[in-house]
Amino acid sequence: MTTLEVAIEAVAEAIAAEKGGANSVEVSQDLAHDGLTPSIALIEQIREAVSIDIHVIVRPHDRDFVYTPDELETILADTAALVAVGVTGIVFGAQTSSGELDVPMIKQVASVAGPATFTLHRAIDSARQPTEGLGALSGTLDRVLTSGPAATAWAGREGLKAWQQQFGQQMAFIAAGSIRAEMVPQIIKETGVSGIHVGSAARKHGIVTIEKVAQLRHLLDG
Known part of the structure; x- marks a missing residue:
């Protein structure tokens, strides 16, 4: 099942x-800026309200994906706190100042994330030499949330297919990035990814609705 x-x-x-049939949610605040670390209080409320998987973004600022040593300390503390309240997974990504994936930093955060699953987020989509980065992170990543080496999942589906074929036995690829409902069957068919991540496609007037989620669930199951 996708x-x-x-x-x-x-x-x-x-x-x-959950009522619409989603398998998981990714929680953040300030989605207009691609998501920042949400409050522990919100995560605890969501944990009480639903039984599906809860993945949480850890991202202290929206400037880029480059973090200072002080910011890394905040990231590690936030990760440990989220794991302590029982989230399913941590979602994180980082780049070096020259634009490659920051493999040592990502591994450090992943080491704190256990036993929660660890997802590399779309920092990979704008990174230099992303395929090399994935290879270096084999054994560290449970999931990769990505549009492939492109701005959108539709534009990046050839790259997604290549990554799925090369690394799909080591990590699960979740297609993300401006996915509209009508694109879903073709993206799944062409890439072979194990999951779809949506934002606006699940929304009506800016709010997630049961009906929109159920439509996507139907497309995936069909």
Whole structure:
């Protein structure tokens, strides 16, 4: 079964995602800037409200994916706190100042994330030499949330297919990035990825709705 994940910011959206048939939610705040670390209080409320998997973004600022030593300390502390309240997974990514994936930093955060699963987020999509980075992170990553080496999942589907074929036995690839409902069957067919991650496709007037999520679930199951 192809999994469906919905990006959310509120308890009501998590409930709608679950009722619509999503397998998981990705929780953040400030989705308009691609998501920042949410509060522990929100995560605890969502954990009480739903039984599906809860993946949480750890991202202290929206400037880029380059982090200072002080910011890394915050990232590690936030990761440990989220794991302590029982989240399913941590979602994180980092780049070096020259634009490659920051493999040592990603491994350091992943080491704190256990026993939660660890997802590399779309920092990979704008990284230099992303395929080499994936190879260096084999054994560290449980999932990769990505549009492939492109701005959108539709544009990056050839790259997604190549990554799925090369690394799909080591990590699960979740297609993400401006995915509209009508694109879903073709993306799955062409790439072979194990899951789809959506934001606006699950929303009506900016809010996640049961109906929109159910439509996506139907497309995946069909």
